[in-house]
Amino acid sequence: MHLRNRHGSTVDPVPFVVVVGLSFMVLLSFGPLYGQALGLSLEIAIAASAALFAVATVAAFYRQVWTFRPEAVGAVPSAVRAERLFHLIPILAALIVALAVPLVVG
Template identity: 50%
Template sequence: MVEAPRPRNRRGDPIDPIPFLVTTGLAFTVVFSFGPIYGLAYGLSLRSALALSGAAFAGATALAYRQLVRSAPALDAGPLPPGPRVERLFYGAVGLGVVLVALTLPLL
């Protein structure tokens, strides 16, 4: 059986692709679940709402690729120290809170 080549970070080290695939899958689900509905609520046509959702998904995918593939540490680099991990978790929680608040704006 032939094994598929692993994605590589900017230093050429192989990385685990699963975090990127999960993140882009979740981004697709959220963007295309909420995007067209909220686009229509703001008065956009369905075509425009879908195009804007597609652009948002492309942006989220590019950001995830930059963070989770290009900037990823090598598989054998070991775990991150606790300080940066807690900081990432905090910023992720703040970002999720902002997104959830933004999703309620058309309902006001």
């Protein structure tokens, strides 16, 4: 897969594919459950989850491909990137627990 940004430069597709895959997994796994917990029918909940997935895909493409600047790759030191990653770990763990609440309560 060869992705290009708005300036025609080649962009690594891996971050985009990972974000889209994770959003597909989360939105279409938990979305219908939350939709039904809120009183929606299964068909509407799946359609809403698919629509949110489409929005997430467009946003990820815009952020990680279309506006990506290859010349800025080395601008952020690796120590800062690692620190950000370690700050995200508890946030993601809390998000997974929060997503599982309707499965436990309902």
